[in-house]
Amino acid sequence: MLKVALRQPLADFTLDLSFEAPAGVTVLFGGSGAGKTTVINAVAGLMRPETGRVALQDRLLFDVKQGVWLPPHRRRLGYIFQEARLFPHMTVRQNLLFGRWFAPRGAAREDLDRIISMLGIGSLLQRHPAALSGGEKQRVAIGRALLSSPDLILADEPLAALDEARKEEILPYFERLRDELKIPMLYVSHSAAEVARLATSVVVLKDGKVQRQGSATEVLGDDRVMPTGVRAAGALLEARVLRHHLDGLSELDAGGLSLFLPRVQQDPGSLLRVRILAQDVILSRQKPEGLSALNILPAEVEQIRSGTGPGAMVSLKTEAGRVLARITRRSAQALDLAPGAACYAVVKSVAIARSDVSGTPQTEA
Amino acid sequence: MSWLGPEEWQAVALSLKVSLWASLLTLPFGIFTAYALARWHFPGKQLVNGLVHLPLILPPVVTGYLLLLTFGPQAGLGSLLQQFGISFAFRWTGAALAAAIMGFPLMVRAIRLSIEAVDPKLEDAAATLGANRFWSFVSVTLPLILPGIIAGTILAFAKAMGEFGATITFVSNIPGQTQTLPSAIYAFLQVPGGETPALRLVVVSVAVAMGALILSELLARRAARRLGGL
Numbered sequence: 001m002l003k004v005a006l007r008q009p010l011a012d013f014t015l016d017l018s019f020e021a022p023a024g025v026t027v028l029f030g031g032s033g034a035g036k037t038t039v040i041n042a043v044a045g046l047m048r049p050e051t052g053r054v055a056l057q058d059r060l061l062f063d064v065k066q067g068v069w070l071p072p073h074r075r076r077l078g079y080i081f082q083e084a085r086l087f088p089h090m091t092v093r094q095n096l097l098f099g100r101w102f103a104p105r106g107a108a109r110e111d112l113d114r115i116i117s118m119l120g121i122g123s124l125l126q127r128h129p130a131a132l133s134g135g136e137k138q139r140v141a142i143g144r145a146l147l148s149s150p151d152l153i154l155a156d157e158p159l160a161a162l163d164e165a166r167k168e169e170i171l172p173y174f175e176r177l178r179d180e181l182k183i184p185m186l187y188v189s190h191s192a193a194e195v196a197r198l199a200t201s202v203v204v205l206k207d208g209k210v211q212r213q214g215s216a217t218e219v220l221g222d223d224r225v226m227p228t229g230v231r232a233a234g235a236l237l238e239a240r241v242l243r244h245h246l247d248g249l250s251e252l253d254a255g256g257l258s259l260f261l262p263r264v265q266q267d268p269g270s271l272l273r274v275r276i277l278a279q280d281v282i283l284s285r286q287k288p289e290g291l292s293a294l295n296i297l298p299a300e301v302e303q304i305r306s307g308t309g310p311g312a313m314v315s316l317k318t319e320a321g322r323v324l325a326r327i328t329r330r331s332a333q334a335l336d337l338a339p340g341a342a343c344y345a346v347v348k349s350v351a352i353a354r355s356d357v358s359g360t361p362q363t364e365a
Numbered sequence: 366m367s368w369l370g371p372e373e374w375q376a377v378a379l380s381l382k383v384s385l386w387a388s389l390l391t392l393p394f395g396i397f398t399a400y401a402l403a404r405w406h407f408p409g410k411q412l413v414n415g416l417v418h419l420p421l422i423l424p425p426v427v428t429g430y431l432l433l434l435t436f437g438p439q440a441g442l443g444s445l446l447q448q449f450g451i452s453f454a455f456r457w458t459g460a461a462l463a464a465a466i467m468g469f470p471l472m473v474r475a476i477r478l479s480i481e482a483v484d485p486k487l488e489d490a491a492a493t494l495g496a497n498r499f500w501s502f503v504s505v506t507l508p509l510i511l512p513g514i515i516a517g518t519i520l521a522f523a524k525a526m527g528e529f530g531a532t533i534t535f536v537s538n539i540p541g542q543t544q545t546l547p548s549a550i551y552a553f554l555q556v557p558g559g560e561t562p563a564l565r566l567v568v569v570s571v572a573v574a575m576g577a578l579i580l581s582e583l584l585a586r587r588a589a590r591r592l593g594g595l
Contacts, residue, residue, distance in 0.1 A: 046489050072492040073501075079493035085486055089508045098504070102495025148494045 002026070002152060002186065006042055006052035010035060015049075015208035024200025024361050025178050025185045029192075029219070031227040034205040036188040040156050043186060044079050045072035056152055073102065078145030078183075080155040084137040086129035092140050093125040099148025110181070115143050118180070119173060135166040142173060146181070153177065153185040159194065168355055174198055179362045192232040196220060196275040197358040220275070221322035223305055223313040230311060234277035235324045238360060241268045249294075249349060254320035260294040260349045264357050275356040278313060281325035282346040285335050295347040299323060301337050316345055369569070373562050375541055376549035377569055383457055383545055384525035387464035388518050391472060395517060398469075399476035400502075404485065420531075421470040429534025432463055436535075459536035460543045464528045468521030475520055479513020480506065512585040519581035523574055546570055 005018035015035045019026075028036045041047040043054055045061065048069065054062040056077075061070050078099070086095050096112070116122050119139045129137060138158060145153060155174070159167045171194070177183060178198065187198060195202055199216040204225050212225055219225055221235040239254035244263060252259040252272065259274065266272060288296060299316040306312035312332045314325045323345050337343065369377065401407070402414055420428050436443040438454045446452070453459035483506055491501035507514075529547040536543040538552060550566045553559030 044493055046492070071497070072489070073495050073497045075493075076495070077493060079490070081486070081490065083486075085484075085490040087487060087491075087505055089505075098491070098496075099494035102500070144494065154493075 001057065002043070002184065003053070003055045004039065004043060006039060006049045006054075008038065008042070008049040008052070010038065010208060013208045015039070017205070017208065017210045019203045019210055019213055021184065021186055021203070022201055023182075023184055025174075025187055025198045026201045026203060027195050027199040027216075028186065028188045028205055029190070029195050029199075029202050029225075029227060030205035030211075031190055034227065035208040036190075036205055037156055039205070040154050040186060040188050043152075044077055044154055045070060045075050059151070076103075076149070076151050078148050078150030078153045080138075080141050080145050080153065080158045082157045082160050084129070084134075084141040086132075086137055086140055086144070088129050090128070091125065092121065092127050092129070092132070095129070095140055096125075096143050096147055098144060103149040110146050110149065112147065115146050118176060119143050133166075134162050135169045138162065138166075138170055139173060142170075142177070146177070146183070150183065153183050155185060155187045157188050157190065159189075159191070171197055171355075175358065179359070190228055192220060192228065192234065193275065193355060196234075196236050196273060196356065198361075200361040216273070217321065221315075221324065223278075223303070223315050223324050230313065230326060231279065232277075233313065233324055233326065234275050234280075234356075235322050237274045237276060237321045237323070239272055239274055239320065241266055241270050241272060243268055255318070257297055257318065257320045258295075259320070261352050261357060262349060262354065264354075266359060271360045273358050273360050274352060276323060276347055276352065277356075278324040278326035280347060280351040281323060283314065283316075283325050283327055283331070283335065283337070284344045284346060285342075287344055288346060291346065293346045293348045295349060297323065297345045297347070299343055299345045301339055301341045301343060303339055304332055304337060306332070316343070318345060369565060370562060372540060373549065373566055376544050376546050376566065379457060379460075379541070379544065380526055380546040381573075383461045383464055384522050386461045387468060387525040388472070388522040390461075391465045391469055391521060392514070392518055395469060395472040395476055395521070396514065399473045399480055399517075400506075402473070403477045403480040417473050418470045420467050425467065425528070425530025426534050428466060429463060429531035432459075432466065432531065432535040436462065453536070455536050455539060455543060457542055460528075460532050460545055461525075463531040463535045464525035464545075465521075467528050467531055468524035471524055472517040472521040475517030476510060476513045479510040479516075482513075483509045512588040515584045515588065516581055519577050523577050526570070526573055526577075 002021040006015060008015045015038055028039060030036050038047060042049045051064045052062065060068050061075050062068060119142060121139050121143060124132060124136060159170055162170065175198065189195060195216055202214060202216055202219040203210055204212040204219060212219055212222065217236045217238065223233060226233050237254050239252035239259050241264060242251045242253050244250050248263050249260045250264045252261060264272065297318045297320060299318045301314060302317050303315040304312055306329050310328050311326055312329045314327060314337060316323045316325060325345060398417060434440055436453045438444065453462050487505050488501050491505045496504060527547055532545060533548055538544050538548045546566055550563045553563035
């Protein structure tokens with residue numbers, strides 16, 4: 001358990017927050033300039049806040065009141081930076097082993113071979129960072145942090161500098177870190193997609209304050225939490241794989257409702273998270289017939305929120321969980337939608353991207 | 366080197382000795398000063414920066430005279446050091462001190478530029494991996510600034526080989542003690558028939574300077590290749 005309380009005046013606002021990060025992956029979620037990096041750097045000891053306290057398990061890393069401030073090299077945290085920050089004069093192997101020189105003798109050691117094979121970097125060991133692609137660099141950086149025997153992994157937008165394909169290449173490694181190594185992780189991100197894939201718990205930051213904290217399902221189902229705009233808004237459903245059909249679809253069970261998705265990799269029986277983007281959901285008052293979309297979920301309107309723009313965010317309660325739908329205000333009026341109204345949420349199977357489907361964190365189960 | 370007369374050979378050997386000591390002994394101070402100027406914020410930083418660069422701008426005669434005032438046998442610091450057996454007056458050590466002071470700004474400049482080119486974020490990364498400041502400097506920063514260190518040392522060496530004004534003012538021009546290559550050339554040119562030995566020393570001077578430049582280029586290229594990793 002990581003406990004953080006900080007106060008630090010910044011250029012535009014004062015960072016003033018406290019939160020606790022349980023086991024698993026805690027994502028610090030917020031738009032740019034919300035203070036996420038300041039928080040993670042304060043935990044790492046790369047920045048010294050005015051007041052506050054940071055404790056990891058029973059170890060006090062920083063406490064202004066008690067005059068405690070451990071320098072970064074004594075905190076035993078593995079930091080994965082946005083830009084890899086590999087040492088250019090060392091080979092991949094030397095980079096990986098760098099932290100080992102400094103790890104205390106008694107520290108639990110991650111096995112070098114296991115990490116190398118987990119990250120698939122066995123063929124890169126003799127190369128220098130200059131000869132690696134962006135995705136390869138980031139995998140080596142993950143390995144380097146893990147091999148320093150850290151008590152906690154810190155990751156500051158480790159995917160932000162990569163293109164979409166590379167992101168898809170790296171994300172599964174973070175999932176494996178979470179599920180196989182069980183090292184607690186504080187992960188900074190501005191991407192709802194990454195929250196959906198990785199988070200055991202989410203801390204939403206806005207202007208230096210904690211706006212909301214909860215599980216990924218709770219936080220992403222809350223339409224008020226949209227740090228990066230409405231386009232990224234989308235609720236998370238938890239569903240279990242029932243069977244794979246011959247026509248390339250997988251059938252999932254979400255709270256008794258059937259969901260059809262393009263073929264998922266996971267075996268029948270696995271519990272998955274499915275992120276459904278609000279803008280991909282269509283609402284209908286009558287049960288639609290003769291429609292190509294395969295997923296039609298009976299729903300009840302919980303809330304409708306709209307601003308000055310043409311759009312409205314409708315929050316729906318279904319047997320499968322909360323679903324967000326983004327429609328126009330005109331449609332909301334035309335359909336006479338109001339809290340309590342019954343309707344159907346329609347989701348095309350092919351609208352659900354493979355990257356929006358992932359295994360649930362095992363720590364949560 | 367039989368084509369050099371004994372007096373000329375003496376001057377060449379003395380110059381090499383003086384320059385080698387001057388450039389190697391100042392190296393740790395040069396790295397420290399360059400690091401402090403590149404990375405740290407402290408009160409009086411501009412003053413330190415100015416002092417380091419002063420010998421570059423002052424007339425060398427003035428630097429030599431100031432050295433005489435500070436380290437001469439009559440000066441306080443000079444007589445204090447003499448009690449510990451360290452004497453600069455009219456000895457080759459004085460020539461080395463003068464050469465070191467004159468070459469120091471060039472060395473600091475070269476090393477400072479190379480330190481500023483190293484991303485401090487790499488040092489942060491080393492710290493999070495458990496390296497304290499000393500080890501992160503030794504294992505990350507130092508190897509990365511090696512080309513700058515080589516360039517700075519060779520610049521200081523070349524400057525020391527050519528140092529004349531401050532040396533002759535501080536420790537005079539005594540054959541075998543303080544008569545370095547430039548002083549010897551100057552002395553030969555003062556007497557009739559001295560042009561030939563002077564010209565021979567000029568040839569040596571040019572050869573040493575070219576040799577130093579080529580060596581620094583080779584070493585820096587090798588270091589850069591190692592860093593580039595290709």
